[in-house]
Amino acid sequence: xxxxxxxxxxxxxxxxxxxxxxxxxxxxxxxxxxxxxxxxxxxxxxxxxxxxxxxxxxxxxxxxxxxxxxxxxxxxxxxxxxxxxxxxxxxxxxxxxxxxxxxxxxxxxxxxxxxxxxxxxxxxxxxxxxxxxxxxxxxxxxxxxxxxxxxxxxxxxxxxxxxxxxxxxxxxxxxxxxxxxxxxxxxxxxxxxxxxxxxxxxxxxxxxxxxxxxxxxxxxxxxxxxxxxxxxxxxxxx
Numbered sequence: 638x639x640x641x642x643x644x645x646x647x648x649x650x651x652x653x654x655x656x657x658x659x660x661x662x663x664x665x666x667x668x669x670x671x672x673x674x675x676x677x678x679x680x681x682x683x684x685x686x687x688x689x690x691x692x693x694x695x696x697x698x699x700x701x702x703x704x705x706x707x708x709x710x711x712x713x714x715x716x717x718x719x720x721x722x723x724x725x726x727x728x729x730x731x732x733x734x735x736x737x738x739x740x741x742x743x744x745x746x747x748x749x750x751x752x753x754x755x756x757x758x759x760x761x762x763x764x765x766x767x768x769x770x771x772x773x774x775x776x777x778x779x780x781x782x783x784x785x786x787x788x789x790x791x792x793x794x795x796x797x798x799x800x801x802x803x804x805x806x807x808x809x810x811x812x813x814x815x816x817x818x819x820x821x822x823x824x825x826x827x828x829x830x831x832x833x834x835x836x837x838x839x840x841x842x843x844x845x846x847x848x849x850x851x852x853x854x855x856x857x858x859x860x861x862x863x864x865x866x867x868x869x870x871x872x873x874x875x
Contacts, residue, residue: 644854644872645799651855662701664864665692667737669705670717677706683813687829694827715739722748723765726757727849728841730870731765733833738862747860755853768869769833773812775805775819776828784824791818802827806834835869842873 655661669692672685679686685706692702708714717737722745724732732752738744749759772794777784780798788796788805792815795806807815809831816829841847850870857866 644851644868644870647851647855648858648866651858661695662692662697663861664737665695665697666701666705666708667717667862668692668864669702670708671719671737673706673709677709687813687816691828691830720744723760723762724748724752724757725760725765726752726755726853726868726870728839728843728846728870730839730841730850730868731760731768731835731837732757732854732857733765733769733867734857734863735865735867736860736862737864744860744862747862748857751856751860752853755856756849757853766833768837769835769867771809772832772834773807773809773815774828774830774832774834775807775812775816775826777803777805777819777824778827779803779824787822787824788815788819791815791822793819830865832865833867835867837869838871839869840871840873847872 665688669685669688672682672688675684676682677685679689689702708717717739718741720736720738720741722734722736724734726732734748736744736748752758775788775793777788778801780801780803784803785796785798788803792811793805793807797804805815805819812829812831816826820826841850850868850872854866854868854870857863
């Protein structure tokens with residue numbers, strides 16, 4: 638299994654740049670607030686613990702993190718709603734857009750407009766989703782046979798080397814457990830989250846089409862209410 642492509646690398650690099658200028662804090666705060674609905678104690682709520690860890694890796698201040706957690710108990714705070722949209726992009730690629738919003742009447746038109754302006758369109762519910770599986774994805778910044786054996790022994794379903802990293806796939810319900818087992822084995826974890834992993838990749842090897850896809854994905858990712866963008870585009874080096 639390999640759901641990673643050029644977009645995965647671009648998104649990671651883009652996320653690092655966004656974090657440096659603080660543009661990612663709103664998204665991270667929303668993710669923390671949603672995770673905190675299942676309990677405000679990260680020692681008892683693995684989803685919250687991973688959301689907090691992701692925020693810390695982006696150098697989000699603890700005051701911001703705590704404010705996001707406290708939002709759950711604040712009766713005056715706007716209620717966040719998780720909504721997932723499906724889209725079709727250039728070259729017929731499938732796109733899953735995860736959002737967290739306090740106003741879906743704002744978010745849906747924004748998502749639709751970005752798709753339309755960049756050669757895509759909103760798709761009917763279910764018409765794209767069937768091309769993906771919900772999986773836990775863990776990134777280990779190391780490679781080699783020992784790393785692969787270690788993550789598989791920790792309970793991973795699959796693991797593949799991507800450049801200087803090992804990308805680990807788990808059943809979605811096992812993400813936190815496998816992540817902790819990997820850490821306990823002495824390996825470093827640089828990322829752990831649920832993702833929509835494509836089962837039907839669409840190869841995009843035409844330079845013009847590939848650039849159109851990348852521009853669309855980046856534009857979607859730039860929307861404040863969008864928390865994650867997934868695609869089945871297997872973008873080749875162009």
